[in-house]
Amino acid sequence: MKDQRAVIVHIVDDDDSMRVALARLLSAAGYEARTYASAGDFLIAADEPPSGCLLLDLHMPGPDGLALQEVLRRRGHHLPTVFLSGRGDIASSVRALKAGASDFLTKPVQAGVLLEAVRAALEADAPLRAERERRRLLLQRHSTLNERERVVLREVVQAR
Amino acid sequence: MRFAAMGELTASIAHEINQPLGAILANAEAAELLLQNGKAGTGQLREILADIRRDDLRAHEVIRRLRALLEKHEVRHEPMRLHSALADVLALLAPEAERRGVTLEQHFDALDDRLLGDAVQLQQVLMNLVLNAMDAMEQTAPGDRRVRITTAERGDALALSVADRGCGIDAAMHTTIFDSFVTTKARAWASGCRSCAPSSRLITDTSPWPRSPGAAPASPSRCRGALASRRPNQPARCRPPSKARHEGSARGDRAHR
16 A cells, blocks of 8 residues: 555544554645654654655643644755644644644544545645755765866856 | 632533544544445444444543532432542543643552542532632643642541642631632632532531641642541431441641632
């Protein structure tokens, strides 16, 4: 079911049964689900930079979902994020959305709504992701140039 | 029951129930999706069903605790177990404590927790005391917010104390702390210790604990105030047929502002 190109959904939720259930649901929908019990677990275990989509519980012991979102933003990781909360309070949802979350759902959430939110988050991120990837490759190539080649490149660009 | 307290707890309790409900829904829909795709293995479906059952019971347990607290009931003096009654309340309060960054420490040191009393009222008293204790620590540094709930045997009695690291009770208030609307809370809706005193009284037929509220608390925390009530000895006819050594006092030590 999980073909090699399956999109990763990172699930961060401190509630064991919720985490497992969400992973089952997303796997059944064809995603590669990875689970983390806390914000810290995610920061330690996820690839750097993480790819795919983040499904993030708002309230967790230790750093909460908003804190994780903030850390990722500071590190320059743009991971489309869908928040899930057991108690949807307005202040937190506003903060999350202002900080770039693509959706804010309250538990219990229906599969249709959840899968649509994940799909939309990934879709909205797709053009940005392509652009980020292009920049990353360019920077990577640029770093392989030696000093003389860099001078030549600069001259070429300026001469245009 | 202090209904304002329920208001404070609603969000936390809703969260506590929504968590298993959310998992149940996600599991059921995952199973449906697997069946739809023709990818459902018996083993996996069985796992999903087992998890659904467990989460259902988990939600049921929260509701059971809540109903026990909220139902109208006649005051009954019955044999009860102090520790399991307290543990139920602390389980209900746990998510709220977590939300406020408060650690609840329980030290159930009484070896024999059998008691003759009204479990629900005792639970209501504990709930009020712990909520007040948490309120009293709003200015306390987050890492220092602790409420310690202790039980101990004091001769023929059982003592229950709730101590916090909050702002304490001013000495001037010690004589009035059980009166209505006496409070150290700044907010206007606070109704004071009185809101829990009536129930303490019902259970305990309160008479002042010999020690003044300002006396050094037994607990090592920086609790500077104590709310005290003592349960007088049960009349002999109320004693359980076995050995009546546990009827003693319900006593709440607490800081309050």
